[in-house]
Amino acid sequence: MSVGLLTSVALAAGAAQAAGGHAVAAKPFILTEHLPILIVVIPLLAAALTAMLRNGRVAWAISLAVSWILPILAVMLILQVEEKGIISYALGGWAPPVGIEYRVDIVNAFVLLIVSVVGAIAMPYALRTVELDIDEPQRAWFYAIYLLALTGLLGMTITGDAFNIFVFMEVSSLAMYVMIAMGRDRRALIAAYQYLIMGTIGATFYVIGVGFLYVVTGSLNMADIALRIGPAFAESSPPVMAALAFIVVGISLKLALFPLHVWLPNAYAFAPKFATVFLAATATKVAVYILLRFYFSIFGSAISLTDLPITEMLLILSIAAMFIASVMAIYEDNIERMLAFSSVAQIGYITLGIALANKSGVAGSVVHLMNHAAMKAALFAAIGAILYRVGTARMSELGGIGRTMPLTMAAFVIGGLSIIGVPGTAGFISKWYLGVGAIEHGWWVVAFLIVASSLISIIYIGRFVEVAYFQPVSEASEKGSDPPFSMMLSIVVFTALTIYLGLDTAWSGQLAEKVAAVLVGGLAQ
Amino acid sequence: MQALDAIVQNYNYAITVFLMVSGLYIVIASGNMIKKIVGLSLFQTSVYLLYISAGKILGGTAPIIDRNYTIYSNPLPHVLILTAIVVGIATVALGLAIVARIHEEYGTIEEDEIFKETGL
């Protein structure tokens, strides 16, 4: 932010005051004080603006500018949090816990960084794919809806108010349903409809749970609830238990925990290519963050969760996800659906870390949020590029695609190695933390199962690699060539990120351990 | 008898549970996409009642400060539910819009027929 702009803003304020003759003392506008709200308001206003202008190219340019500003704000927030501790921003000047509070600590600053960085890297990819997927009259609306989805995801992450989470959750979800329904394939409509039904049930379950919490604690501010829930639980435990059950099930629908994942494969497979990349890397991650928040920071602070069957439930469902979804991925011919099932399996690893509930396990979950975002974005972007050039994502038709689209397939292989968890890639780091967490917990079998499930992913990734490199070039693959520069840029950056996060763990690992310490620390209190 | 008394006295919660369960049942059991949306809407409505029940204080009046009254109802649940109603409208409108598009594309809104056709 240039000094010139700041001065002009201050000047405008001064001028407005002189004209109005207001008695209120002028306090200059200081950007760094308003970071928490700016990260939500900028995409919101940009969404309205793009919808007003109704020009696809202009809308893309605005979205690009916004998507590149947001990571800067997110980094500034992380630096502020590291320097000064928790940031609290009272909306409308109403002090918390009465008013809505935006509360940033290291946990959600980290998630904000993931979401905003994914948006920034994916944006160049949108230019060409949206031109192919969406007709011109709707393009500006599509970008407006993308910005609304971004607003919702960032808002869910940053807010400290439990009901505000519901509102932002629905903003982002509604935007996502629309994005998916705009896919070219007519099955996209069915996918969007299924997601709408499941997503709304999930959100309603969540809001029922928050209602119970409000009845017993009289507060909606999450920090305040965490303080009051202990005495409330001691007085009467059934409503708190009901709240826990409703919230966990509701959020599990949103994050596609194993038996509740039915909406996910179709949604990812038939959405416009850009939407798939963005959603696969962000939507479920933010839902996981909400689960972490409620599980550890709110319920964990009052109830000994290890005494409840919820830990075992999470553990069993996570392991079921890791194995069953991986096996389903093996039998899938459509590569996008295969990767979507792989996402369900990867979410299993994330929830496994939550079930472990020790520092290494949770650090594994947290670091996997970031690593999985990077590698799944790289994989879906690569497949999107193949779809863009060849028009099909059926494995049986894509023989020899590795020879006609070498760079794209190289990116796919690196992303695939990361899914398997080969050392040197991001996926290895997550699995390492999870394995250590399982052993620390004394669950040797679980550590073994983590390795065993990775072996299954070798099969489905290897199957496509074999088709792409060792089969003769098929009719469809002959049309292939590496995609335009703007798309290649996103693919290369996502892939580079996957390798970087696998090699240099000093930064990401430390951050994840700090985040885990805050979360598990809440559990220990 | 005591259990019955408890239900009659907390009739608002009984209605909430009835709406919630019947709404969810329609969503799961019906194969008609419009009926599913109706069920979803019913399910959301039950939540409105749950919140409003919590906001009612017996003998309380509208929360506008007045010398003649000392007991006020809690206004916050009403505000929350106003927001939830808006969210509900948006969801239902979008759901119906998608169903309208599905009908244009497939010529039917019965789930089993569509699944048979697409093999999803």
Add this chain to the structure above:
Amino acid sequence: MKLDLILRVTTKAILPFILLFALYVHFHGDYGPGGGFQAGVIAAGMVILYSIVFGVEAAQRVISQRLVATMVPLGVLIYGATGVISFLYGANYLDYGVLGHDSKHGHHLGILLVESGVIITVAGTMTAIFYAFVQRGR
């Protein structure tokens, strides 16, 4: 359409009153029951009544689809911009207290501005939903 003379005449007669009522609800929203949301729905109800009686084409000559599609984001912009004005006075987002010469007037003005955004968006959205559904399947 020629036979329902009474319907046509009464519709024309009550249209201005519906709009007036919408504005009443809007401007009394900060002190009495009502506000931009309810007012927006009432105003959209006026357009819907008109198009049911006189046909959508007639309604769209007055309130075009382009106008409706502009109203939806415009209201959001007004709402968001009201919040941003608070920044210029150094207050937090949506803190209306600083807009007037005292906190009470500031809140009055702030609520009115925000509600103006709401009425525009809600009226636009409701009309847009109606137009979208009514033009399907023709």
